[in-house]
Amino acid sequence: MRGRWMAMAAMLGLAMPVTAQLLPSLGGGGAGAPLGGLTGGLLGQRGDGGMALGEGIQGGLDFVGGIARDLSPADLLSLRKDRLRELVRDNRAALDVDDSGNPIRRDEIVATAPTDAALSAARHSGFTVLRRETVEGLDLPLVVLAPPHGVPARKAIAKLEAADPQGSYALNHVYEPAFADLQPGGGAAKQGRAGGAAMGLIDGGIGSHPAFAGAAIEQRGFAGAVKASGHGTAVASLMVGQAGAFHGVLPGGRLLAADVYGGSEANGSAEAIVRALGWLTARGVRVVNVSLVGPSNPLLAAGVRAAQAKGVLIVAAVGNDGPAAPPQYPASYPGVVAVTGVDAKGRVLIEAGQAAHLDFAAPGADMAGAVPGGKWEALRGTSFAAPLVAASLARLDRGDGGQALAALGGEAKPGRKVGRGIVCGDCAIAPRAVGIK
Numbered sequence: 001m002r003g004r005w006m007a008m009a010a011m012l013g014l015a016m017p018v019t020a021q022l023l024p025s026l027g028g029g030g031a032g033a034p035l036g037g038l039t040g041g042l043l044g045q046r047g048d049g050g051m052a053l054g055e056g057i058q059g060g061l062d063f064v065g066g067i068a069r070d071l072s073p074a075d076l077l078s079l080r081k082d083r084l085r086e087l088v089r090d091n092r093a094a095l096d097v098d099d100s101g102n103p104i105r106r107d108e109i110v111a112t113a114p115t116d117a118a119l120s121a122a123r124h125s126g127f128t129v130l131r132r133e134t135v136e137g138l139d140l141p142l143v144v145l146a147p148p149h150g151v152p153a154r155k156a157i158a159k160l161e162a163a164d165p166q167g168s169y170a171l172n173h174v175y176e177p178a179f180a181d182l183q184p185g186g187g188a189a190k191q192g193r194a195g196g197a198a199m200g201l202i203d204g205g206i207g208s209h210p211a212f213a214g215a216a217i218e219q220r221g222f223a224g225a226v227k228a229s230g231h232g233t234a235v236a237s238l239m240v241g242q243a244g245a246f247h248g249v250l251p252g253g254r255l256l257a258a259d260v261y262g263g264s265e266a267n268g269s270a271e272a273i274v275r276a277l278g279w280l281t282a283r284g285v286r287v288v289n290v291s292l293v294g295p296s297n298p299l300l301a302a303g304v305r306a307a308q309a310k311g312v313l314i315v316a317a318v319g320n321d322g323p324a325a326p327p328q329y330p331a332s333y334p335g336v337v338a339v340t341g342v343d344a345k346g347r348v349l350i351e352a353g354q355a356a357h358l359d360f361a362a363p364g365a366d367m368a369g370a371v372p373g374g375k376w377e378a379l380r381g382t383s384f385a386a387p388l389v390a391a392s393l394a395r396l397d398r399g400d401g402g403q404a405l406a407a408l409g410g411e412a413k414p415g416r417k418v419g420r421g422i423v424c425g426d427c428a429i430a431p432r433a434v435g436i437k
Contacts, residue, residue, distance in 0.1 A: 076322030076351055087176075091266035098154050098171050102295045105172040105269050109153050109160065110299045112168040113141040121163050127156070135275055137282030138306035142299070144172070144271060168298050175260075175268045175294035177204065177231040177383060198254035199394045200280035200288035200312075201236060201387075202273055204229025205259035207372025211241030214252035219259060220279060222272040227263030234369035234379055235291050238427075239391040241370055245433040249391030249424060256285055260292075268292060273330075274303030277314075281307045286397055287404075288312055289390035291383040293319040293328035293353070304333050313401040315339060315390035317382040319353035332356035337393070337405070340418065341365065341385035344428070348417050352382050360408070361418035362388040367428035368436060376434040388424040 071079075081101065088095045088103050096106040108130065111118070119129065126148030134141050147156030153171055160169045198216070206217060207228030217236070219226045242251030258276030261267045273292065280288055288307070293316075304314060316331035318340050331338040338355040341364015342348055349364050364385035371377050389408070396404040412421025431437075 071322070071350065073322045073324035077324040080321040080325055087174075087265060091264075094264075094266040095174060096152060096154070098173070098295075100295065103174040104153065105174060105271075107146050107153055108172040108269075108271075109145045109147060109157050110170050110172050110271055111143040111145060111160070112170070112299055112302050114143050114164070114167055118160075118164040118167050119143065122160060125159060125163070126151075127160070135278040135303070135306075137278035137280070137310075138274070138303060140274070140278070140302060140306050142271070142274070168302065170270065170298040172269045172271050173294050173297045173300070174266065175270070175273060175292040176265075177268075177292055198256050198283070198285055199239060199250070199391060200283075200285035201232070201239065201255055201257040202260055202276045202280070202288060202290045202292065203235050203257065204232035204261045205263070206236045206255075206257050207233040209233060209237065209241070209243070209370040209372065209374055211237050211243040211246060211248075211370045214242055215240040216252075216254040217257060218255070219257045220276075221259045221262055222276045222279075223260055223262035223264070223267035223269075225262060226259045227261070228372045229259075229261060229263065230371045230377070231291070231383065232257065232259065232261075233371050234377065235289065235383065235387045237370035238384060238387045239289065243370075246368060246370070246376075246429045249388055249427055250395060253391070253394075256280055256283055270294075270297045270300045270303075274299055277303050277307050277312075281310050281312050286311060286313060286399075286401065287390050287394040288314050289387045290314060290316045290330055291386045293317065293321075293331070295326070296329045296332070300330060301333060304330055304336060308335050311401065313337065313393060313397075313404065315386050315393065317341075317386040318355040318358065320349070320351045320381045320383070321353050322351055323354045325353050327356045328353050337389060338419070339382060339386040339389045341380075341382040342415065342418065342422055346413075346415050346418075346422055346425070348415075349380070349382065358417070358419035359405075360389050360412060360420055361385065361415060361422045362392075362424045363428035366430065368431045368434045376431070376436060378431040378436050388427050392424050392427075 088097055095103050098104050128146040130146050131144040147153050157169050205226040205228045238248045240250055240253040240255050241248040260272040260276050315337040318331045318338050319328040330336050332355040337359045340352045340361045342361045344366040362385040364382050365380045367379050368376050369379045392408055393404045396407040408423055409420045412423045415422045
């Protein structure tokens with residue numbers, strides 16, 4: 001994947017030294033290695049853990065911002081399309097694409113609450129039932145079907161819809177960590193049952209780090225065993241972490257974390273996200289952060305509605321593919337709290353996407369977060385703004401999500417293209433505070 005990304009960067013006229021790596025190390029990163037958004041895509045790290053780009057230039061992250069500001073919406077959209085093609089190409093055994101080029105789980109179609117008659121007709125037409133369950137916490141019947149042999153799911157789904165026009169059938173789309181690399185690696189955070197009121201997180205697994213020593217974190221895997229990831233660890237640290245000068249919004253808080261990747265970028269399916277959402281709902285979680293993005297999907301929409309009906313407030317990032325990219329989900333679903341990111345000067349990140357609606361902005365750059373193995377990285381992207389909003393809502397929650405939203409709106413500072421305003425403006429911990437130069 002790195003070669004094509006480097007070629008794309010060259011096409012865009014980005015001056016990149018040959019020592020720069022296009023993607024961060026999969027080993028969990030090291031101090032000074034940016035994670036997420038354009039910093040994750042256009043900055044790498046040297047063997048000594050320093051910046052591979054920006055040497056000799058005042059302020060590595062400011063330099064990244066300069067690169068970002070030189071990219072047009074069309075450039076960002078091209079990067080998105082190329083990235084998705086590479087994701088599918090590198091995972092051909094597991095992934096295919098829909099008619100718009102979005103990644104899907106190969107040979108899987110998800111049916112929401114299908115009738116017995118519809119399933120019988122599907123079997124008669126050559127479809128196979130792979131999995132069948134009622135999603136915990138959401139009371140949502142779910143069946144995963146395999147299409148007839150040799151027929152791609154994107155073509156076979158039309159046959160199901162024609163035979164059962166009232167049914168709900170969808171491709172099993174794959175969702176990304178808001179264009180911030182998953183970075184699998186390292187051991188998982190120490191488990192401790194998160195009793196009482198807890199926040200929820202749907203992401204990659206959380207890795208071990210001193211910042212979680214005082215937090216109550218419980219993890220469950222929805223794509224195999226829990227596997228630590230840089231992205232999930234960084235997001236979790238912004239919510240409940242604390243170590244030295246660093247602290248999240250609710251340091252030492254309770255967090256239920258659902259790993260929908262299991263260490264593989266080919267996971268993160270709509271099915272896994274809905275099952276994760278059901279688990280969190282069943283456990284009584286009231287605020288859930290989802291820093292994942294992808295297309296609209298009938299199963300995901302049904303899962304979001306079911307959780308919302310049970311009083312769950314879902315917070316999601318708008319993505320980092322620029323304003324020319326299509327609206328991303330789940331952020332664009334009605335009632336989901338859509339979050340964009342701003343830099344230290346309150347400016348919306350140039351790479352921030354546009355959801356169907358926008359609720360809040362929060363810091364998404366010039367900030368540090370934890371990664372597996374006790375290390376730190378500089379962060380950039382809407383992935384890291386969303387958890388600040390989610391934790392802020394959890395702080396204000398008194399059993400009424402509407403009340404929490406109103407209270408947070410009252411705290412928000414005005415800005416341009418930031419929805420109700422910028423919240424948690426002082427929550428970002430500067431990279432230098434944790435030793436990142």
